[in-house]
Amino acid sequence: xxxxxxxxxxxxxxxxxxxxxxxxxxxxxxxxxxxxxxxxxxxxxxxxxxxxxxxxxxxxxxxxxxxxxxxxxxxxxxxxxxxxxxxxxxxxxxxxxxxxxxxxxxxxxxxxxxxxxxxxxxxxxxxxxxxxxxxxxxxxxxxxxxxxxxxxxxxxxxxxxxxxxxxxxxxxxxxxxxxxxxxxxxxxxxxxxxxxxxxxxxxxxxxxxxxxxxxxxxxxxxxxxxxxxxxxxxxxxxxxxxxxxxxxxxxxxxxxxxxxxxxxxxxxxxxxxxxxxxxxxxxxxxxxxxxxxxxxxxxxxxxxxxxxxxxxxxxxxxxxxxxxxxxxxxxxxxxxxxxxxxxxxxxxxxxxxxxxxxxxxxxxxxxxxxxxxxxxxxxxxxxxxxxxxxxxxxxxxxxxxxxxxxxxxxxxxxxxxxxxxxxxxxxxxxxxxxxxxxxxxxxxxxxxxxxxxxxxxxxxxxxxxxxxxxxxxxxxxxxxxx
Amino acid sequence: xxxxxxxxxxxxxxxxxxxxxxxxxxxxxxxxxxxxxxxxxxxxxxxxxxxxxxxxxxxxxxxxxxxxxxxxxxxxxxxxxxxxxxxxxxxxxxxxxxxxxxxxxxxxxxxxxxxxxxxxxxxxxxxxxxxxxxxxxxxxxxxxxxxxxxxxxxxxxxxxxxxxxxxxxxxxxxxxxxxxxxxxxxxxxxxxxxxxxxxxxxxxxxxxxxxxxxxxxxxxxxxxxxxxxxxxxxxxxxxxxxxxxxxxxxxxxxxxxxxxxxxxxxxxxxxxxxxxxxxxxxxxxxxxxxxxxxxxxxxxxxxxxxxxxxxxxxxxxxxx
Numbered sequence: 137x138x139x140x141x142x143x144x145x146x147x148x149x150x151x152x153x154x155x156x157x158x159x160x161x162x163x164x165x166x167x168x169x170x171x172x173x174x175x176x177x178x179x180x181x182x183x184x185x186x187x188x189x190x191x192x193x194x195x196x197x198x199x200x201x202x203x204x205x206x207x208x209x210x211x212x213x214x215x216x217x218x219x220x221x222x223x224x225x226x227x228x229x230x231x232x233x234x235x236x237x238x239x240x241x242x243x244x245x246x247x248x249x250x251x252x253x254x255x256x257x258x259x260x261x262x263x264x265x266x267x268x269x270x271x272x273x274x275x276x277x278x279x280x281x282x283x284x285x286x287x288x289x290x291x292x293x294x295x296x297x298x299x300x301x302x303x304x305x306x307x308x309x310x311x312x313x314x315x316x317x318x319x320x321x322x323x324x325x326x327x328x329x330x331x332x333x334x335x336x337x338x339x340x341x342x343x344x345x346x347x348x349x350x351x352x353x354x355x356x357x358x359x360x361x362x363x364x365x366x367x368x369x370x371x372x373x374x375x376x377x378x379x380x381x382x383x384x385x386x387x388x389x390x391x392x393x394x395x396x397x398x399x400x401x402x403x404x405x406x407x408x409x410x411x412x413x414x415x416x417x418x419x420x421x422x423x424x425x426x427x428x429x430x431x432x433x434x435x436x437x438x439x440x441x442x443x444x445x446x447x448x449x450x451x452x453x454x455x456x457x458x459x460x461x462x463x464x465x466x467x468x469x470x471x472x473x474x475x476x477x478x479x480x481x482x483x484x485x486x487x488x489x490x491x492x493x494x495x496x497x498x499x500x501x502x503x504x505x506x507x508x509x510x511x512x513x514x515x516x517x518x519x520x521x522x523x524x525x526x527x528x529x530x531x532x533x534x535x536x537x538x539x540x541x542x543x544x545x546x547x548x549x550x551x552x553x554x555x556x557x558x559x560x561x562x563x564x565x566x567x568x569x570x571x572x573x574x575x576x577x578x579x580x581x582x583x584x585x586x587x588x589x590x591x592x593x594x595x596x597x598x599x600x601x602x603x604x605x606x607x608x609x610x611x612x613x614x615x616x617x618x
Numbered sequence: 619x620x621x622x623x624x625x626x627x628x629x630x631x632x633x634x635x636x637x638x639x640x641x642x643x644x645x646x647x648x649x650x651x652x653x654x655x656x657x658x659x660x661x662x663x664x665x666x667x668x669x670x671x672x673x674x675x676x677x678x679x680x681x682x683x684x685x686x687x688x689x690x691x692x693x694x695x696x697x698x699x700x701x702x703x704x705x706x707x708x709x710x711x712x713x714x715x716x717x718x719x720x721x722x723x724x725x726x727x728x729x730x731x732x733x734x735x736x737x738x739x740x741x742x743x744x745x746x747x748x749x750x751x752x753x754x755x756x757x758x759x760x761x762x763x764x765x766x767x768x769x770x771x772x773x774x775x776x777x778x779x780x781x782x783x784x785x786x787x788x789x790x791x792x793x794x795x796x797x798x799x800x801x802x803x804x805x806x807x808x809x810x811x812x813x814x815x816x817x818x819x820x821x822x823x824x825x826x827x828x829x830x831x832x833x834x835x836x837x838x839x840x841x842x843x844x845x846x847x848x849x850x851x852x853x854x855x856x857x858x859x860x861x862x863x864x865x866x867x868x869x870x871x872x873x874x875x876x877x878x879x880x881x882x883x884x885x886x887x888x889x890x891x892x893x894x895x896x897x898x899x900x901x902x903x904x905x906x907x908x909x910x911x912x913x914x915x916x917x918x919x920x921x922x923x924x925x926x927x928x929x930x931x932x933x934x935x936x937x938x
Contacts, residue, residue: 468819479811479814490808
């Protein structure tokens with residue numbers, strides 16, 4: 137891939153990016169969230185097209201119109217969220233879209249044979265190819281996807297965070313399969329945040345940061361520290377306002393909290409007038425921690441104290457205790473998109489008899505306070521831009537007048553202007569004595585807005601450190617478990 | 619008022635009124651002259667009551683993201699209960715309350731199965747659709763149950779000279795008052811807003827501390843009571859208990875709600891829209907029968923109206 141560039145509106149996602157991969161090579165693609173890795177892979181797999189630049193595949197120019205064409209030309213993508221049909225059998229999944237038919241009837245014997253062949257190439261012989269995929273453990277399902285790539289005779293296999301949900305033993309099995317692919321002469325692109333895995337399995341690496349190449353090297357020539365400093369290497373912008381804050385009493389105290397799977401034994405104290413950040417990779421259990429605290433996920437054991445209230449509670453109780461939560465997923469959980477701005481804003485605190493005039497008055501006040509751009513608070517919230525929707529979702533917590541704000545990815549998927557106003561708002565709220573717990577995948581914003589930061593890695597929450605005592609490199613290293 | 623006009627709901631209602639006027643104009647032109655008489659209007663209102671009252675409950679259920687296929691069976695069950703109680707020399711008031719209460723109980727039963735077993739409403743109410751119909755037949759020993767005449771029979775009858783002050787049958791008044799009450803409940807009470815929130819985005823509602831399970835239970839219970847009332851009207855029309863009555867009523871009711879602009883994905887719908895939907899269907903069926911057209915014509919026209927109304931709604935949404 138040569139001088140690939142891609143813009144989304146005003147943001148430059150990729151700027152003249154190069155990526156060269158040879159046959160029989162496992163190539164690591166490394167970078168923080170938002171560095172442009174997924175955009176590059178979406179271009180490779182035909183999901184989107186580059187604005188400029190060119191790709192050659194086996195010496196031929198390659199520009200797929202859609203994912204189907206890319207697949208036919210030999211590019212196989214294997215994503216974090218598996219794309220198998222759980223009700224179909226392994227054989228049916230492996231050959232989906234390229235079934236062997238005789239007069240319109242699937243040749244089951246031939247299908248079974250081809251599937252077993254593909255699996256055998258990966259060193260798997262003990263799999264019942266007629267059993268539904270839903271009966272297989274998650275790690276085996278991933279192997280089925282790779283078998284699909286083999287059956288398609290793909291030249292390039294892209295593995296996107298393949299180990300994030302695997303146990304150590306399954307990781308070993310996967311590495312065995314990756315080695316087999318390498319020996320067969322397949323090019324493997326390996327995307328992972330876990331640097332130790334990259335050290336172990338990859339031959340070459342390309343590092344992206346903010347949409348540009350910042351380094352390419354033979355993996356055996358570099359150490360973890362070099363990789364980390366290549367990934368970070370940027371200064372924190374000045375858009376983060378931070379007033380002098382004086383934290384007072386502890387309002388939330390979590391002791392030895394275990395969720396059903398995550399978190400494990402989490403301890404955390406949150407004071408009035410401070411912002412505490414939780415860093416970590418996706419799936420490390422950050423969101424689960426907040427959800428356990430707010431009563432959305434079940435808790436196995438541990439202690440939670442909110443103000444003078446002890447114990448676990450449902451969301452309704454948490455709201456009444458003065459705790460509010462902002463969901464990481466605005467569309468799925470954060471907002472009711474078909475309802476109006478006013479309805480969304482006031483949903484947590486409705487009187488038995490709702491007065492439209494009062495509701496409108498409240499909504500108008502908060503829409504004005506937070507500068508939400510809308511025609512009227514009575515229009516459906518689905519009409520607004522992401523940034524304005526997010527402002528309403530946050531305004532809900534302010535309207536409820538909570539003392540503790542749990543903000544899960546408060547700036548995900550919104551424009552820079554809205555981000556800045558949300559940072560300012562967080563600072564003001566901390567000054568007013570509110571306690572704020574903020575989860576984010578974007579390190580600069582955590583370093584810029586928080587007073588203290590804790591890192592989560594595979595369900596385990598590290599100790600909280602003052603921002604002055606830590607830096608991006610240390611956090612990345614802890615999040616990656618290196 | 620200005621804000622009310624700005625909301626998109628009003629265009630939906632206006633569209634339905636225009637559609638109805640078109641259909642009405644067609645029958646005015648084609649049907650016998652007594653079609654547009656005041657008396658015919660009263661007849662239509664009277665025929666509309668059963669579907670209309672059941673529609674009130676179904677609208678709440680569909681807005682909440684659910685569905686209820688057991689409506690027709692519960693109506694039949696209620697007629698059997700009322701007739702059997704009257705036959706056993708119970709007072710009409712007691713029979714009425716127990717009959718409507720039986721409807722509420724079936725609603726509660728649906729609600730409990732849906733919230734406790736976490737089975738989708740379609741499957742649960744498909745089960746109760748058969749279960750309740752069977753229970754009604756068993757209770758009535760597969761026959762109709764005759765019952766002594768009482769004032770319950772007059773609920774859906776036209777006012778006579780000595781009580782002309784009623785203008786419309788009592789049942790129609792009950793429908794109108796019930797509609798206003800349920801519409802106000804949906805718009806102006808916390809419970810009502812919670813119903814819309816659960817249908818619009820259940821997870822967001824849970825995040826905001828809405829007691830999702832209790833809201834669903836409440837909706838099915840309320841709808842059950844309203845179906846009980848519809849059963850009372852059905853009894854009043856038949857003046858006997860009939861376990862085979864109201865066959866397929868649930869589909870008519872769902873059709874009315876859908877024509878009225880509700881989305882089967884939940885979060886969207888209006889009481890007055892659904893009532894207009896029911897009214898449009900009643901107009902078509904009355905018009906067709908007065909023109910002497912066969913039942914198949916009416917069915918095809920109603921089916922066409924459903925498809926067209928949903929298509930228009932989709933187009934409107936896409937335009938936005």
